[in-house]
Amino acid sequence: MTEVARAAASVPSGLNGQPALNDLVALLDLEKIEENIFRGVSPAESPVRVFGGQVAGQALVAAGRTVPPERRVHSLHSYFIRGGDPRVPIVYEVDRIRDGRSFTTRRVVAVQHGKAIFALSASFQVDEEGIEHADEMPDVPDPETLPTWGESLVGYTDKLVSSRFPRPIDVRYVTQPPWTLREDGPSPARSQVWMRADGLLPSDELLHVCVLAYASDLTLLDAVLVRHGVYWGLDKVLGASLDHAMWFHRRFRADEWFLYDCESPSASGNRGLATGRFFSRDGRLVATVVQEGLVRVLRPN
Numbered sequence: 001m002t003e004v005a006r007a008a009a010s011v012p013s014g015l016n017g018q019p020a021l022n023d024l025v026a027l028l029d030l031e032k033i034e035e036n037i038f039r040g041v042s043p044a045e046s047p048v049r050v051f052g053g054q055v056a057g058q059a060l061v062a063a064g065r066t067v068p069p070e071r072r073v074h075s076l077h078s079y080f081i082r083g084g085d086p087r088v089p090i091v092y093e094v095d096r097i098r099d100g101r102s103f104t105t106r107r108v109v110a111v112q113h114g115k116a117i118f119a120l121s122a123s124f125q126v127d128e129e130g131i132e133h134a135d136e137m138p139d140v141p142d143p144e145t146l147p148t149w150g151e152s153l154v155g156y157t158d159k160l161v162s163s164r165f166p167r168p169i170d171v172r173y174v175t176q177p178p179w180t181l182r183e184d185g186p187s188p189a190r191s192q193v194w195m196r197a198d199g200l201l202p203s204d205e206l207l208h209v210c211v212l213a214y215a216s217d218l219t220l221l222d223a224v225l226v227r228h229g230v231y232w233g234l235d236k237v238l239g240a241s242l243d244h245a246m247w248f249h250r251r252f253r254a255d256e257w258f259l260y261d262c263e264s265p266s267a268s269g270n271r272g273l274a275t276g277r278f279f280s281r282d283g284r285l286v287a288t289v290v291q292e293g294l295v296r297v298l299r300p301n
Contacts, residue, residue: 016149016167018199021255024168025201027054028061028210036094038062042086045165050084050117052241053217055110057210059120062092063106064206071104071124073209077245078120088112102126134249134285135277143194143257146172156180160233169215170198174259178222179231189227189264193219197255211254212287213246216276221293223264224272228297236298242271244291252278252286262289270296 023043030038040058042050056078064073084090090110097105103125110118149171153160156179174192181187195215201208221239230237252258262276276289 015165016170016198020166020168021197021199021201023166024197024211024214025207028057028207028214030058030061030065030092032065033091036066036096038065038092038094040090040092042084042090043166046086047165048083048086049240050086050090051217052080052244053214055080055084055090055118056120056217056244057214058090059092059108059110059118060122060210060213061206062094063108063120063122064124064210066094066096066106067104067124069206071126072205072251073122073248074125075245075247076120076122076213077243078118079243080118080241082112082115082117083240084110084117085112090117097121102128137259137279137283137285138192138261140174140192140194140259143172143196146174146194148172152177152180156234168198169211169218170196171218175226178226179234181226182229182231182234185229187226187229189223191219191222191226191260191262193260194257195219195260196257199255201253201255205251208252208254209248212248212252212258212278215254216246216260216278216287216289217241217244217291219260220262220274220276220289220291221264221272221295223262223274224267224293224295227264227267230297238294238296238298240294242292242294245289247288248286249288250280250284250286252280252284257281258286267295270294 030040033039093109095107097107106122108120109116172194197211259279264274266273271292272295273292278287280286
């Protein structure tokens with residue numbers, strides 16, 4: 001068995017594929033407590049803090065459960081206020097801000113231990129026709145020609161904490177994986193990956209949007225880190241998502257391949273800004289993402 005094959009085999013099957021995706025779908029299926037109050041939980045195996053994509057996805061589910069299904073979410077704006085405790089359920093309180101003729105607005109606050117840990121505003125819209133244009137998708141290799149997540153971990157399986165937790169999203173790096181770039185020093189502030197839900201999802205449009213919101217937080221800040229030749233867990237880097245915004249432009253399925261093209265235009269004040277564009281495999285721009293994250297790089301004295 002080759003080194004690449006051994007690395008791929010070292011990722012337990014229960015951490016990816018349909019079983020991991022089924023767990024994510026269950027995670028996004030919130031318990032309804034009252035008309036505007038929902039409750040969610042975290043995976044049994046979780047990092048020290050609740051993953052930002054999880055709380056964003058769950059909050060969007062809570063908002064969407066109070067909106068007529070013919071109104072599709074077109075944007076979200078959110079703030080990460082405190083680190084979430086994965087051992088404690090999260091309560092999502094929905095405020096029905098406005099129900100207009102074309103747009104519906106919801107505000108969601110996620111609460112643990114009596115304190116807000118996350119706040120989200122989401123806007124939903126009825127389908128309308130109008131002018132259209134979009135950026136073209138970058139020219140990149142097909143996902144099938146690229147190493148799998150397990151294959152990209154050659155020599156790093158025991159070093160990266162992220163390799164120990166379930167991966168319901170299939171990720172294939174177009175650019176070189178950021179953990180392998182450190183020895184080369186700073187690189188252009190860009191990260192490109194192919195992604196898809198690692199299995200088949202039910203045909204629930206809100207669920208596909210929430211899975212994309214979950215996936216959007218996985219690799220976005222890579223673009224910040226590669227610019228400085230560092231990576232989580234391998235260098236003294238402290239980080240957390242601060243705020244996160246998304247705009248959904250066109251319909252898509254999250255269990256089909258999409259290109260996530262990310263760049264970082266700026267980093268300052270221990271904060272890194274990253275922007276991302278999601279393209280469907282046929283080249284349609286389906287979503288745009290902007291996030292600022294806390295990125296503290298502790299240099300040796």
